[in-house]
Each structure stands twice: as C-alpha cells, then as structure tokens.
Amino acid sequence: MSSSKASRIGEEIWKTRIDKVNAELVTLTYGTIVAQLCQDYDSDYQEVNKQLDKMGYNIGMRLIEDFLAKSGVGRCANFRETADMIAKVGFKIFLNVAPTVTNWTSDNNQFSLIFDDNPLADFVELPDDGRAQDELWFSNILCGVLRGALEMVQMQIEAHFVSDVLRGDDTTEMRVSLVRYIEDEMPPEEE
Amino acid sequence: MPSSTRTVFSLIIINKAGGLIYQREYQAGLRSLSTNDYLVLAGTFHGYDPPHNQCPLDISTSLDGIPIANEYLRHSVHAITRSITPKLPLAQTSPALTSPSGNAPVGFSYPNPGVPASGLEHLETEKFRLTCFQTLTGTKFLLFTDPMTGNVDTIMNKIYELYADYVMKNPFYQLEMPVRCEAFDRHLGAWLRGRT
Numbered sequence: 309m310s311s312s313k314a315s316r317i318g319e320e321i322w323k324t325r326i327d328k329v330n331a332e333l334v335t336l337t338y339g340t341i342v343a344q345l346c347q348d349y350d351s352d353y354q355e356v357n358k359q360l361d362k363m364g365y366n367i368g369m370r371l372i373e374d375f376l377a378k379s380g381v382g383r384c385a386n387f388r389e390t391a392d393m394i395a396k397v398g399f400k401i402f403l404n405v406a407p408t409v410t411n412w413t414s415d416n417n418q419f420s421l422i423f424d425d426n427p428l429a430d431f432v433e434l435p436d437d438g439r440a441q442d443e444l445w446f447s448n449i450l451c452g453v454l455r456g457a458l459e460m461v462q463m464q465i466e467a468h469f470v471s472d473v474l475r476g477d478d479t480t481e482m483r484v485s486l487v488r489y490i491e492d493e494m495p496p497e498e499e
Numbered sequence: 500m501p502s503s504t505r506t507v508f509s510l511i512i513i514n515k516a517g518g519l520i521y522q523r524e525y526q527a528g529l530r531s532l533s534t535n536d537y538l539v540l541a542g543t544f545h546g547y548d549p550p551h552n553q554c555p556l557d558i559s560t561s562l563d564g565i566p567i568a569n570e571y572l573r574h575s576v577h578a579i580t581r582s583i584t585p586k587l588p589l590a591q592t593s594p595a596l597t598s599p600s601g602n603a604p605v606g607f608s609y610p611n612p613g614v615p616a617s618g619l620e621h622l623e624t625e626k627f628r629l630t631c632f633q634t635l636t637g638t639k640f641l642l643f644t645d646p647m648t649g650n651v652d653t654i655m656n657k658i659y660e661l662y663a664d665y666v667m668k669n670p671f672y673q674l675e676m677p678v679r680c681e682a683f684d685r686h687l688g689a690w691l692r693g694r695t
Contacts, residue, residue: 369674370667370668370674371667372636373634373636373638373659373662373663373667374660374663374664374667374668376634376635376636376659376663377656377659377660377662377663378660378663380656382635383635460636461635461636
C-alpha cells in the first residue's frame, strides 16, 4: 500500500468515523500529567521519560484494537508499509497530525517520524532548571504508544525521540527501529 | 423481513492464548451447550493450551464418541486448515521501485514472517453458521448465526468496534482476562436486538 493511499484512508476515517474532542482539553490534560510526574519524581526527568513511555505502552496495547476496528486495514506487507500506516493513519485518526516518514536505514528497519505539528506540546515551555532542556522528552508517551500497539501486532520495536522543538531543536523527531517480528503467536510448524 | 432470517444466536470471544473470555446468547433457538462443549468448540479454532494452573477443559470429553486428547486440540482444525494453505512463489519486486530520494533501490523490505495464512473461517450446517474472525492481534470472535443471515462481516466489524470501545478502552479491564464489562453487554445486546 502506498503512502498516498494510507493518507487517503487516514483522511477518510478522520472525517467520518472519529469522535472529536476539544484539542486544548487533550493538551492541558497531557501537560498536567507530565507536570505532575515531574513533581512526583522530584524532577528526575529520566524517570519521568520512563513513566511516560510505560503509560503510553499501556495505552498502545488497547488503542491498537480501536485502530484496527476503525480502519479495517489488513496486515502490512513490510516495515515501510507499517511506517506509513502509523504516520498517515494512526497519528491522523488519533491526533489529527501526519508526521513525515523519513531517514530510512538501508536495511529498511529504522525510520524517523518528523512532527511539524504536535498537539501535545502546544503552550508548553520546559522548566528552566538547566536540566529539563537536556533530559525531559515531553511527548515521550507517544514512543510507548507505538511500542505497545506494534507489540500487539507481532512487532517488537524501539522508539525514542532524538530532537524536540521544545528543547530548541529545529525539528521534533522520533526514531523508530524494528527489533524483530514476534513469531511465538504461531504454534511451531511441523514440517 | 422475518427476524429468523437474520438471527444472531450467540457470540464467543477467545483470547490469543486460546482461553474463552466471553460467551453470550442472544437468541434462543440454538440448543445450548455446556461450557465444556463451548470450550471444545473453541479448541477447534485454536490450538488449545490449557493454562498451567487450571484445566477448564475436560480432556476426556468426547465429541461424536471420539476422545479429545490434548494432541487433537493442539493441532486444531484452525491450525490444520491454515497449514494446508498453498504456498505461492514470492512475487519479484519491480526493479523500477526506488526510494523517495530516487537513488537507492528499494527492492525489498524486511519480510514479515508473521503474516499468517488464514485458517478456518466458516463452518456451516443446515441450521446454523459459525463464522470465525481473527483480529490481527490474535483475538478470535466466533459468531453463531442463522445460515440465512446476511452481512455477517458487517456484524463482525460492529462487534469488533464495540469490543475496542467498551472492553479495550475500559481502563479497569485487564487484557486477556474474561470480559466482565456491563457496558459492552448492554451495547452489544442492544445493537444485536435492534437490528433483528
């Protein structure tokens, strides 16, 4: 399936099948969660990143069923198709953004998602304690969501942010790597 | 249209480990089975590995007088039908394919060995039809309908959507555990009754 076809699917579902909520409710709710975690973990930003990732993971494992039920898409033939599906359908229908898929490695196992627009980060300024700018990945929940969702469809991946406009970088970029396809779902074939 | 032509008798949901997590009847007419028989039936659609600590399935139960041994269940009809899927030669990727940047050829991508062939999807007798829908996450929905019921795919999709909403989005539902979500029962029941 081509990237443009994925875009059309994403648009179509977004227009017809999705209940919308006020974007600022999402932004403020998420911001509150991150701020509370920073407080609870005493500005241990590594730990906050980890907690956000974990929360995302638990969301992803549930959200994948909604994604599949709403989109009705079949299994992707390869990881490139998976990337387009995540960017153009997944992010589109849940956050109404469509990050750019780019920076593929030659083995087609790693790509980047570039977010031109990130609704989670509207209005946000990181604390100027000299550390948050270097340690906190504000939108880290998204990495966990991808990890949880893909695990449920038999893909073990690793995802992390490599840059964030909130930190003063030029772009917001998430790096996604395929670790392996999980095959233990299938009982061992007897040949 | 007489309701009998689009009857949904009952629904079973099996988790990816093969456990029965949901079973409801919506319409009398299908003679009810014991839970045990439902599990045997579920086993047909899944290589059934009883959980280590409990074995809800009476292994000695017979169906048509044939003893159901663990072996039979492990090699479920679903798995067997899947294994006889004819293998097709891999299509050659077009050499014209290039990456978006236009230089490196994208002849292949990491192949996904997880793409399973589908197994048994329908089982039909004169009086009822059993349709099996397996989601990409491995959950199976088994729907018993009247053989005349049309648009079973549509019904299945709607059930999957309701499941995604009222089961998966319930933060207190534990994944892979039996479904005890009252809102799911209510919405599903209302929808199934509404359409008959």
